[in-house]
Amino acid sequence: MAIADRTALMADLKAMIVSECDKDIAPEEIDSEARLIGGEHDLDSLDALQISMAVKQRYGVRIEGGPDARKALASVSSLADFIIAGQNAPQ
Amino acid sequence: MREAFIHGCGDYYAAVETDDALADLKPLVKEATGQPVRRVGRFIQLALIGAGRCLAGRTAPHDTAVYFTSGRGDMEVTVEVMESLFRDGEAPKPLHFINTVSNAACFYISKHFGLHGRSTFLCNRYFSFETALQLALFDLASGAVKHALVGSVDIVTPPLEIQRRRLHLAPDTPVAEACHWLLLSTDPAGSRGAVTAATVFGDRAAALDWVRGRGLDSTGSAGQFGDGEAFLRDAGIPAAFDYRSGRAHYDSQSGAAISAFLERGAGALVHVNADPDGRFAVMCARV
Numbered sequence: 205m206a207i208a209d210r211t212a213l214m215a216d217l218k219a220m221i222v223s224e225c226d227k228d229i230a231p232e233e234i235d236s237e238a239r240l241i242g243g244e245h246d247l248d249s250l251d252a253l254q255i256s257m258a259v260k261q262r263y264g265v266r267i268e269g270g271p272d273a274r275k276a277l278a279s280v281s282s283l284a285d286f287i288i289a290g291q292n293a294p295q
Numbered sequence: 296m297r298e299a300f301i302h303g304c305g306d307y308y309a310a311v312e313t314d315d316a317l318a319d320l321k322p323l324v325k326e327a328t329g330q331p332v333r334r335v336g337r338f339i340q341l342a343l344i345g346a347g348r349c350l351a352g353r354t355a356p357h358d359t360a361v362y363f364t365s366g367r368g369d370m371e372v373t374v375e376v377m378e379s380l381f382r383d384g385e386a387p388k389p390l391h392f393i394n395t396v397s398n399a400a401c402f403y404i405s406k407h408f409g410l411h412g413r414s415t416f417l418c419n420r421y422f423s424f425e426t427a428l429q430l431a432l433f434d435l436a437s438g439a440v441k442h443a444l445v446g447s448v449d450i451v452t453p454p455l456e457i458q459r460r461r462l463h464l465a466p467d468t469p470v471a472e473a474c475h476w477l478l479l480s481t482d483p484a485g486s487r488g489a490v491t492a493a494t495v496f497g498d499r500a501a502a503l504d505w506v507r508g509r510g511l512d513s514t515g516s517a518g519q520f521g522d523g524e525a526f527l528r529d530a531g532i533p534a535a536f537d538y539r540s541g542r543a544h545y546d547s548q549s550g551a552a553i554s555a556f557l558e559r560g561a562g563a564l565v566h567v568n569a570d571p572d573g574r575f576a577v578m579c580a581r582v
Contacts, residue, residue, distance in 0.1 A: 226333035226390075228321075250334070253389045261385065 213284045224258045225251045236281045252277050265290035297436045300486035303478035304554040305348025310471045310543040314453040328407045334390050338369035341448045342400040345474035359442040360412035361401045364427035366546020368397045368418050370452040421520050421570035423447050424550035428493035435481055446476035447547035469543030475550025488582035495576045502575035506530045513563040519548045521569020532565055553580050
């Protein structure tokens with residue numbers, strides 16, 4: 205996926221996170237590289253589960269529990285990479 | 296049954312006239328709790344608004360118990376979850392799923408108002424407020440609790456056509472969202488009045504005997520279900536207090552009776568409601 209597509213994906217993910225987690229902030233306020241769960245926006249494990257479900261529905265990529273989830277949900281940037289890798293992986 | 300003294304009341308009422316006319320409750324939640332509350336739907340939002348208005352900025356005793364009721368429960372998240380499961384064939388979203396437990400509203404109330412007492416949710420189509428109040432009065436009279444926050448919430452889940460069908464209402468019947476809350480205590484100091492009884496009877500004769508036996512010198516009000524006016528007439532109590540005029544339909548309308556009577560001024564109230572199976576619910580209060 206090209207850089208422009210990755211940038212657009214991250215913008216889409218931020219909007220999705222704001223909507224799914226019911227946060228009263230603008231999507232642009234989420235720093236792409238900042239810690240997502242337990243970071244400045246006070247997202248917790250329930251938000252992580254909600255985001256994982258939304259990613260599965262929207263992008264068709266399943267986030268398994270454990271270390272993979274921690275890596276995927278570390279930041280918006282890592283989540284975008286996880287989705288791109290998942291979509292490009294052989295079926 | 297001993298009296299339960301009224302230390303606060305809080306209400307919300309809004310008729311919903313079109314599918315897209317639901318009021319934005321977030322600012323009211325923030326006003327009631329002092330902070331934004333996320334991951335909750337209209338049912339929990341209304342519970343927080345009513346409880347917050349009832350407490351009116353006071354700190355309730357930490358051991359206050361919560362008795363929460365509704366005619367239908369949280370229909371909004373129930374519909375979301377059922378549609379995910381059966382229409383879309385997908386697992387429901389976690390935030391919807393956890394809030395299908397109606398007692399989730401009690402968690403949010405306890406958390407935001409610092410309450411550590413017991414909490415109970417009960418659902419009853421015809422006597423929701425009456426049965427929650429009855430349970431609270433039992434616990435207050437037995438000494439199990441000293442303070443009780445008793446409230447009802449009913450929401451509208453559009454489309455209105457389906458909402459009316461769900462409630463078995465005629466087409467075009469006006470519908471509303473509402474909540475009614477009372478803060479009760481065994482302590483009379485500073486109270487605005489008292490709830491003196493809340494009882495459900497298996498039949499009309501038993502209810503009539505009970506009301507006549509108490510020799511009540513009261514004003515009567517008839518609930519939205521059954522023929523309460525005929526009952527009051529037979530009991531010799533003037534049905535002179537109309538709190539329902541102009542209100543659209545919602546299930547727990549009885550909850551408005553006591554708070555409206557508090558506004559009216561001094562006197563005693565007998566409120567009568569009936570269900571289609573012939574049971575009667577009587578609430579008594581004095582101001």
